[in-house]
Amino acid sequence: MHELNESSFDPITFVLTGIPGMEESHIWISVPFCLMYITALFSNSVLLFVIATERSLHEPMYLFLAMLAVSDLMLSTTTVPKMLAIFWFSAREISFDACITQMFFTHFSFIVESSVLLAMAFDRYVAVCDPLRYPSTLTPSVIGKIALSAVLRGFCIMFPPIFLLKRLPYCGHNVMPHTYCEHMGIARLACADIRANVWYGLTTALLSSGLDVVLIAVSYGLILRTVFQLPSPEARLKTLSTCGSHLCVILMFYTPAFFSFLTHRFGHSIPGHVHILLANLYVVVPPMLNPIVYGTCCTNHAVFCLKLVAIRLHATMQSEHQMYLELLSPLEASQPWLCLLPSWREAQQSFHLELCIAFLSSARSRDALLRVSRETHGTALCGGAKGARRAG
Template sequence: MYELNESSFDPITFVLTGIPGMEESHVWISVPFCLMYLTAVLSNLLLLFLIATDRSLHEPMYLFLAMLALSDLLLSTATVPKMLAIFWFGAREISFDACMAQMFFTHFSFIVESSVLLAMAFDRYVAVCAPLRYGALLTPSAIAKVAAAAVARGLCIMCPPIFLLKRLPYCGHNVMPHTYCEHMGVARLACADIRANVWYGLTTALLSSGLDVVLIAASYALILRAVFRLPTREARRKALGTCGSHLCVILMFYVPAFFSFLTHRFGRHVPGQVHILLANLYVVVPPMLNPIVYGVRTRQIRER
């Protein structure tokens, strides 16, 4: 009887269908995703190697960039290999524990990256608005504390959803129309009340990444106010140039992420394949473009 109940309510495996409605094109879709993933891995590893080996890059901005590269590697590696296995080999099954692990690392890396982007916005604010205090505020110990806080924040936010999902009965529902496991995708398979999952996900999103966006916007409003008070056009251009690459990274990271988040909860009229395709692009495009953007726009990295 126990084995029957276990198989009925807690599935041993979930089945990830890939992109629904586009199954015949999975092999063709996999080619650009594979190329983007390889580019993301190689470019981020190269960026980490340059920052680790060149002492002139051991400055706050580049140390934050190294943290960004690590979180990008974790985000893409947690999702893309399984996605490619589905596209190439039809390996759609994933165990419940592996699904929980994938969900944890996907959302954890997103929270850490959001925290790092907020820290980078503060770095640019201090560099533009209080340059004389830059060295005193952004010390190595302060940067280490920021990294520890980002990791601790991700752990604190992502441990409760695991228990919220494990407590739910699934009644044999195990087919998930997606290429990777994420919190609400798993919760919707349950045959029980999931309001706790919905409210927890919405609240943490607003109080973590949503709050980060508000604080980043406030920091850039202060930066723009300070820039337009500079006496010469050249000084304004140089100050804005230091923030341009960071703004590009912010837009690439938050726009598809929030579109996916809002669509999952409120966009019932958005076609499923559109939502899932954008969710897949979100986990591979920013990790691929972030080091390229910084490599092109940052002179020190470009020279090396």
């Protein structure tokens, strides 16, 4: 018993075999993975550079996109280089400490990315369903707290498995049929009871990423409900297209990850090469697609939200203006000469316009809102004051 306990702390070298049963095809399999990894590196790096250097992009939507790019780079860089080394150079050996480190950063970056995807879903929910409160809800301090909580969440979840794995004796079992180190892949090599590892992994996965999936689905459901209430078929179609592309990328991220996670515990009849191929997909395909899909759709999403704000402001101004006129009608009845003053009508229009625009924080947002409002509603929203000046 003493020897078993000592063996758990001895230096161990693991052997990663790659994709079991497909060793002869490793060179061909490496080609698409290498191309996807290069694409992910280039697109995410360019995206980070553009967001960092362009001050106009320092807004919640793009800051979340930058966080997603960082987590994508971490997830793919932690796993793909070792995978390619196995495919190209048969560099299958990895030390115990290096394997634990790779396991930590792989799962850590996955949890952080899941948290960022949830934050982005919340960002879109506020922008579409409650646009007037968007600037006051997602302030820079709130975004910073979200980023810090995502990092702390990933660290707190992945710190205990380090000790759960180090306490286990491995009795010389060191061959792992995988291309990178996973928590349960390492634990299954132990010659001891691993129920603590199994239950910890199952509980944390369901309460972290599983809960994220549920909340993301609820967020998109509320967004779609709001979109279907819009009168414009074009706006509905554009938003459905954007949400559809987002959901496809999210499914490509979560489906292989949960498949790999559940296969370790319940899918013993699933062929090993299917399991490992799908486990490799979620570390390279989403990092490749995220900057392309989200980077392209963010601009369309921002324009759509700006138009939605303009529509809601138009409805709000009409309601408030009608109430305002009802309150002033006794004064106009007793003082009919007021109606003859062009400045009276002009003051009514400009007062309500500025009151509603005050919901937006930056001067650039106000200018953009006025421009979209004029294009969307014409004189109904912004032409009243100009008409009054011409009448004067």
